[in-house]
Amino acid sequence: QSVLTQPPSVSGAPGQRVTISCTGSSSNIGEGYDVHWYQQFPGTAPKLLIYRNNNRPSGVPDRFSGSKSGTSASLAITGLQAEDEADYYCQSYDNSFVVFGGGTKLTVL
Amino acid sequence: QITLKESGPTLVKPTQTLTLTCTFSGFSLRTSGVGVGWIRQPPGKALEWLALIYWDDDKRYSPSLNNRLTITKDTSKNQVVLEMTNMDPVDTATYYCVYRPSSLGSGWYSAWGQGTLVTVSS
Numbered sequence: 001q002s003v004l005t006q007p008p009s010v011s012g013a014p015g016q017r018v019t020i021s022c023t024g025s026s027s028n029i030g031e032g033y034d035v036h037w038y039q040q041f042p043g044t045a046p047k048l049l050i051y052r053n054n055n056r057p058s059g060v061p062d063r064f065s066g067s068k069s070g071t072s073a074s075l076a077i078t079g080l081q082a083e084d085e086a087d088y089y090c091q092s093y094d095n096s097f098v099v100f101g102g103g104t105k106l107t108v109l
Numbered sequence: 110q111i112t113l114k115e116s117g118p119t120l121v122k123p124t125q126t127l128t129l130t131c132t133f134s135g136f137s138l139r140t141s142g143v144g145v146g147w148i149r150q151p152p153g154k155a156l157e158w159l160a161l162i163y164w165d166d167d168k169r170y171s172p173s174l175n176n177r178l179t180i181t182k183d184t185s186k187n188q189v190v191l192e193m194t195n196m197d198p199v200d201t202a203t204y205y206c207v208y209r210p211s212s213l214g215s216g217w218y219s220a221w222g223q224g225t226l227v228t229v230s231s
Contacts, residue, residue, distance in 0.1 A: 002155055033214070033215040034214055034215035034217075035215075036215075036217040036218075038156075038218075044223075045205055045221040045222065045223055045224050046156065046205075046221055047221070048217060048218065048219050048220075051217040051219070052212075052214075052215075052217070057219065089155065089156055091156075091158075091217065091218075092215060093215045096169075097158070097169070097171065097172055098146075098158035098161070098171075098216075099158070100155055100156040100157065100158065101155070102155045103155045103156070
C-alpha cells in the first residue's frame with residue numbers, strides 16, 4: 001500500500017480534459033514537500049513529466065500541468081491524445097524519504 | 110545529454126547478494142547537489158525508491174530495506190553500485206538507476222536508465 005494514493009485508473013475521450021489525483025497526508029504533501037509526476041509507457045522507463053508541483057521539463061507539452069493544495073496534488077491533461085495513454089506516478093517525500101503513489105493507468109477511449 | 114545504464118545479473122538465487130552497477134555520463138558526481146539513486150518496479154506494480162548517494166557521499170536508504178542495502182560511488186569511473194543482501198523472490202523487479210539534479214528541497218529524478226530486470230529464483 002502506497003503512502004501516496006492515486007486512482008488505479010482514469011479514462012477520457014480524445015480532446016477531453018482529465019485529472020489524476022495524488023492524495024497524501026500531513027507528513028508528506030501536507031508538510032510542504034514538493035510533488036513530481038512521471039509518465040511511463042509499457043516496457044519503458046518512467047520519464048519526468050512535472051517537477052516541483054507545476055513545472056514542465058523542456059519538451060513536455062503545455063497540455064500537461066500540475067497543482068498542489070493542502071495534502072493533495074493533481075496532474076491535469078488537456079486536449080487528450082491517444083499517445084497520452086500510459087501510467088502516471090506522483091512522487092514526494094515523507095519524513096524526508098522518497099515516496100511514490102501507486103500509479104494511475106490512463107486510457108484514451 | 111545525461112545517460113545512465115544499469116548492469117548486473119539477471120538471475121539470482123534466494124539468500125544471495127545482488128550487486129548492480131550504474132554507469133553514467135553527461136554529469137559529474139563531483140558537482141555540488143547532484144545525486145544518483147536506485148528505484149525498482151516489480152512486474153505490474155508501482156515504483157519503489159531504494160537508495161540515493163549524493164556528491165558529498167551522503168547516503169539515504171529506504172527505511173523498509175535499510176538493513177539490506179549498501180550504495181557506493183566511484184567518481185573516477187562515473188559509477189554507482191547498489192548491493193542488496195538476502196535476496197528473496199519478492200525482490201524480483203526491474204531496477205532503475207536515476208539522476209537527481211541539484212535542487213533545494215524535495216528532489217526529483219530527471220533522467221532514468223533503461224532498467225534491468227532481476228529475477229530471484231532457485
